[in-house]
Structure formats: structure tokens, C-alpha cells
Amino acid sequence: MTSHHTGSQPAAPGTPAAPSKTPATVPLDVAKVRQDFPILGQMVNGHPLVYLDNAATSQKPKVVIDCLVNYYTTKNSNVHRGVHTLSQMATDDYEGARAKVRGLLNAAEDREIIFVRGTTEGINLVAQTFGRQNVGQGDEIIISSLEHHSNIVPWQMLCQERGATLKVIPINDAGELLMDDYERLLSSRTKLVSVLHVSNSLGTINPAKQIVEMAHSRGVPVLLDGAQAAPHQQLDVQDLGCDFYVFSGHKLYAPTGIGVLYGRAELLDSMPPWQGGGEMIRSVTFEETLYNDLPNKFEAGTPNIAGAIGLGAAIDYVSNIGMDRIAAWEHELLEYGTRCLSSIEGLRLVGTAEKKTAILSFVMDKAHPHDIGTILDTQGIAIRTGHHCTQPLMDRFGIPATARASLAFYNTKEEVDTLVKGIDRVIEVFS
Amino acid sequence: MSDLGELYQEILLEHNSKPRNYRQLEDFNCSADGFNPLCGDKVTLFLKVENGTVVDVGFQGSGCAISRASASMLTQSIKGRPVAKAQETFDAFHVMLTEPGADLDYDTLGDLETLSGVIEFPTRIKCAILAWHTLIAALDNTSEPVTTE
Numbered sequence: 001m002t003s004h005h006t007g008s009q010p011a012a013p014g015t016p017a018a019p020s021k022t023p024a025t026v027p028l029d030v031a032k033v034r035q036d037f038p039i040l041g042q043m044v045n046g047h048p049l050v051y052l053d054n055a056a057t058s059q060k061p062k063v064v065i066d067c068l069v070n071y072y073t074t075k076n077s078n079v080h081r082g083v084h085t086l087s088q089m090a091t092d093d094y095e096g097a098r099a100k101v102r103g104l105l106n107a108a109e110d111r112e113i114i115f116v117r118g119t120t121e122g123i124n125l126v127a128q129t130f131g132r133q134n135v136g137q138g139d140e141i142i143i144s145s146l147e148h149h150s151n152i153v154p155w156q157m158l159c160q161e162r163g164a165t166l167k168v169i170p171i172n173d174a175g176e177l178l179m180d181d182y183e184r185l186l187s188s189r190t191k192l193v194s195v196l197h198v199s200n201s202l203g204t205i206n207p208a209k210q211i212v213e214m215a216h217s218r219g220v221p222v223l224l225d226g227a228q229a230a231p232h233q234q235l236d237v238q239d240l241g242c243d244f245y246v247f248s249g250h251k252l253y254a255p256t257g258i259g260v261l262y263g264r265a266e267l268l269d270s271m272p273p274w275q276g277g278g279e280m281i282r283s284v285t286f287e288e289t290l291y292n293d294l295p296n297k298f299e300a301g302t303p304n305i306a307g308a309i310g311l312g313a314a315i316d317y318v319s320n321i322g323m324d325r326i327a328a329w330e331h332e333l334l335e336y337g338t339r340c341l342s343s344i345e346g347l348r349l350v351g352t353a354e355k356k357t358a359i360l361s362f363v364m365d366k367a368h369p370h371d372i373g374t375i376l377d378t379q380g381i382a383i384r385t386g387h388h389c390t391q392p393l394m395d396r397f398g399i400p401a402t403a404r405a406s407l408a409f410y411n412t413k414e415e416v417d418t419l420v421k422g423i424d425r426v427i428e429v430f431s
Numbered sequence: 432m433s434d435l436g437e438l439y440q441e442i443l444l445e446h447n448s449k450p451r452n453y454r455q456l457e458d459f460n461c462s463a464d465g466f467n468p469l470c471g472d473k474v475t476l477f478l479k480v481e482n483g484t485v486v487d488v489g490f491q492g493s494g495c496a497i498s499r500a501s502a503s504m505l506t507q508s509i510k511g512r513p514v515a516k517a518q519e520t521f522d523a524f525h526v527m528l529t530e531p532g533a534d535l536d537y538d539t540l541g542d543l544e545t546l547s548g549v550i551e552f553p554t555r556i557k558c559a560i561l562a563w564h565t566l567i568a569a570l571d572n573t574s575e576p577v578t579t580e
Contacts, residue, residue: 367496368494368495368496368499369495370470370472370494370495370497370555370558371439371495371496371497374438374552374554374555375435375439378435385470386469386470386471387470387471391471394471400471400472400473400493400494401470401471425435429435429439429444430444430496
């Protein structure tokens with residue numbers, strides 16, 4: 001095992017070779033960061049690409065792409081078992097990535113970081129281990145109206161299996177949780193609260209710390225789905241106090257197929273393993289298997305080594321820019337975009353929470369979201385249209401779908417202007 | 432990608448804003464629900480078939496301009512015609528949207544030809560074809576909702 005496993009001191013943000021972090025007071029140089037993303041220079045359908053589908057997946061900076069090439073070119077090997085040099089190098093980088101994730105989340109220990117495929121797998125892991133262990137007949141799990149299907153279905157499956165009930169925190173018309181209703185839902189039957197930190201469909205930033213405090217005051221653990229939070233704001237799981245935190249690498253400028261489940265060590269230790277196989281064992285006979293310690297206990301089989309290392313590179317990249325500067329620029333884009341879109345007649349923004357990330361979900365009187373998406377695409381503008389894997393939320397608003405522009409720190413106000421021109425074209429077609 | 436005008440032709444937009452036969456039939460003997468799970472488009476078709484002829488047809492649902500216009504044109508093209516002709520129209524329509532460069536049966540297609548531009552937009556073919564799969568299910572009197580998947 002490597003020396004990275006000691007970890008209570010904060011990890012340095014960035015590799016030694018990387019440039020030092022820019023102070024938060026210096027605004028982001030967007031033109032400069034755009035140069036870091038090769039795909040952004042592309043033409044699509046004869047127009048410069050305007051990529052506004054970052055909530056679905058983010059683009060990858062060259063340092064992340066290079067990191068994958070470098071890994072496969074010079075270090076490719078299996079981790080944790082070889083005595084040879086390459087295996088040691090791969091193991092060092094893989095465990096190094098774990099330490100970087102710990103730093104990103106400000107978790108107490110490296111062993112609290114479990115690599116998974118993504119947010120969905122992280123939630124399923126908790127449902128099938130912690131859930132099966134702790135949820136029984138008549139018990140309740142609390143989620144919210146905002147949830148992505150990935151934070152609904154695993155709990156429905158568990159409830160069905162266990163005879164438990166799913167309780168749903170309602171929202172107001174702006175897309176904010178009704179905290180009084182949440183308070184009333186919490187009871188002695190509640191075994192877990194699992195809510196998203198930031199809404200993928202509306203951009204609502206939930207009062208995560210308050211959610212955790214209210215649950216903890218009744219001894220109820222909390223899982224936060226951070227898929228849409230991790231790429232856009234500074235995180236501190238110890239300050240939030242949450243028991244589990246999950247996110248996907250690919251929305252954080254890292255490759256697809258890698259994600260993270262953070263769990264408090266004490267909880268993870270008490271949970272049964274999930275998948276059985278290599279890596280997660282200490283010893284195996286045909287009569288009995290002894291399981292490995294954290295984090296390996298939850299990482300059966302050869303992991304996504306390259307993906308984890310790529311995630312580490314992406315964390316270095318955003319850390320060097322600074323999460324505060326990223327959040328500040330994205331907030332400016334949100335305010336600008338909200339102003340621009342609000343002034344369009346026949347367009348209605350869906351999701352107007354006071355605290356939001358840079359997500360602009362909207363519907364139009366005369367055009368269906370899919371038609372909006374197609375017309376924008378012919379102008380090189382990529383947005384997402386549909387229910388965004390939140391069908392119950394769409395039902396709550398009485399709409400089948402929305403058009404969603406989701407922005408990242410490499411987007412510009414000029415791109416928002418292009419979006420507005422694109423919407424003008426939609427209005428023209430459907431006038 | 433081809434011109435937007437090829438896709439959103441005037442006839443299509445007109446069917447979208449004023450869909451024909453957009454109603455639930457009081458008196459029907461065939462019906463089916465269609466659903467596109469990817470985007471949430473929904474359509475329900477009601478048919479009254481007598482002696483092998485579609486004597487009345489209506490549809491309801493929610494969806495994009497292409498799925499709505501396609502459903503509207505469908506009702507227009509099969510109303511008052513033999514069931515066999517409806518099947519023939521489905522076949523001609525299917526060829527138009529899935530076989531680039533194929534010879535089209537313009538006589539059978541009629542107004543439906545205005546949907547030919549959809550073939551250039553692969554992500555939208557399912558929108559155009561949803562009502563048609565629903566039609567086949569209704570004629571088979573299938574009780575299960577059809578999906579585009």
C-alpha cells in the first residue's frame with residue numbers, strides 16, 4: 001500500500017509542476033481558459049460550437065486528455081498487486097487521485113473516498129449496503145421533488161424489497177424545498193434522507209447544511225447527491241456534516257465512468273460490502289472470506305484506474321483556477337443569462353430559486369423544447385431538451401419537458417447572446 | 432445538416448398549430464397509446480373501423496411540432512380509407528424516413544411528403560414515427576402501450 005493512505009493533512013491543490021493558484025479576487029480570464037479545452041474551438045453545423053449542455057456532461061481540458069494518454073503510454077498496469085515498477089507507478093497515481101478527491105471534498109481521511117462509476121452507482125451502493133442493513137418494514141426514506149431518477153429509483157427498489165415507504169419533500173413554484181414540510185416528514189421511522197445538493201433540472205442550490213442538521217437532530221443520516229454541485233462550488237463534507245456524498249467525474253471535467261462515493265469512515269466500516277471479487281478481500285477459502293479494509297472493501301475488481309487518475313488531473317486543474325473564481329464567473333453568467341432570457345416574450349424560466357447555479361431551464365409558448373433544441377443545434381448551440389431524468393419534477397410543474405441551457409466557467413456572455421439570437425430564430429419559425 | 436426550412440415546412444407548422452382530428456372519439460373500437468420514453472412525447476389514437484374501413488379517427492397527446500404534425504397528417508391520410516391502405520401508408524412513410532435515396536410512393540404519401548426533411552435530423556425520426564407505430568398497435572388492438580424504444 002502506498003504512503004497516500006495516512007492522510008489527515010490537507011492535500012496540496014495541484015501537482016508540484018502546476019502553476020500556483022490564482023487569488024480569488026482576480027477575475028477569471030475566460031478567453032484564456034477556453035484555450036485549455038480543445039473541443040471548444042470546433043465548428044458545428046457551420047457555426048462555432050456554443051456548448052451549453054454542461055449539466056449533462058462537461059468538456060475536458062487538454063491536461064486531462066493528456067493525462068490519459070500519458071498513463072496508457074507510460075504507466076499502464078494493474079494496481080495494488082504487482083511487485084513490478086509499472087504497477088507501483090499506477091498504484092501511486094491511483095491512490096494519489098484518491099488523496100486529491102479527499103482534498104476536494106475536505107474529507108477527514110483518504111479511506112473515506114470510494115471510487116465508483118458515477119453518482120448513480122454511488123447511490124445504488126449505499127441503497128444496497130447501508131439500505132439493506134438499516135431499512136426494514138414500515139421504515140421511511142426521505143427524498144425531494146427535485147430528485148433525478150438516480151436518486152428515486154434505487155430507493156423505490158429498496159422500499160419495495162423491504163416494505164418501506166418513500167417520503168417526498170415538496171417544493172414551491174420557484175423550485176425551492178419547503179423546509180417546514182421536511183421538518184414534518186422527519187420521524188422515528190425515517191432511516192435516511194437522500195437529497196440532491198443542486199438540482200440538475202432547475203439549478204436550485206439546496207440548504208444542504210440545514211438539511212443535514214435537521215436530520216441529525218433526530219439521529220437520521222443524510223446522503224447528498226452532489227453531481228451538480230461538485231463542478232460549481234467549493235465543497236467541505238465535514239462542514240456540511242453529511243454522512244454520504246456522491247458525484248460524477250465527467251461533470252467535473254474528468255472522463256466518463258469514474259465517480260466518487262464519500263462516506264464517513266465509521267459508517268462505511270459498519271456496512272457490508274457490495275460487490276464481491278478481487279481487491280475487496282483479505283483472504284479467501286471455499287469456506288470463508290475475510291473482507292479488506294476501506295476503501296478496498298467497496299472496490300471489487302480492477303477499478304477504472306485511468307479514469308481515477310484523469311479525475312485527479314481535473315481536480316488539479318479546477319483547483320488551480322480556484323473554485324471560488326469559477327463560482328463567481330458562473331454566477332455572473334447566470335445573472336446575465338437570466339436577464340436576457342426573462343426579457344424574451346413568450347419564454348418562461350422554470351426554476352427561479354434565490355440560490356441557483358448557472359442553469360437556465362425554460363419553456364416557450366409556441367415551441368416545444370425539442371423543436372427549440374433542433375433549431376438551436378442548426379446554429380451550433382448545444383442544449384438539452386426533455387425531462388432531464390426528473391419526470392416527477394416535470395409533473396410538479398405540469399410540463400412534459402424543458403429546454404435547458406447549463407453553463408460552465410468556460411462559457412461567455414457572447415455565447416449567451418448567441419443563445420438569445422438562436423431563440424429569436426425559434427420565434428421566427430413558429431411565429 | 433440540411434436547411435431548417437426543409438424540416439419546418441409551412442404545412443408542418445400549420446398542422447402543429449391547428450392539428451386535425453385532435454379529439455377523443457366518443458365511439459371507437461380501436462385505440463392505442465404511444466410513448467417516447469426518451470423525450471416524454473405521448474400520443475393516444477382512437478379509431479372507428481367498420482367493414483375494413485377507418486370511418487373515423489382522432490388523436491390526443493403532447494409532443495413537439497414534428498410528432499404533432501405527423502399525428503395530424505396521419506389522421507387525415509387514413510380517415511375514410513381501407514385499413515389495408517393505412518398499412519400501405521405506414522410502409523411508404525417508414526421507407527421515406529429510414530431509407531435515404533429510396534424511391535418514394537408520392538401518391539400514397541400525399542401531404543406526408545412534407546415530413547421527408549426529418550430524415551436529415553436522425554434524433555427527430557422517432558418524433559415523426561411515434562403516431563404511426565401507435566396506429567399499427569391500434570389496428571392490432573394491442574393493449575400494451577407502444578414505445579419508440
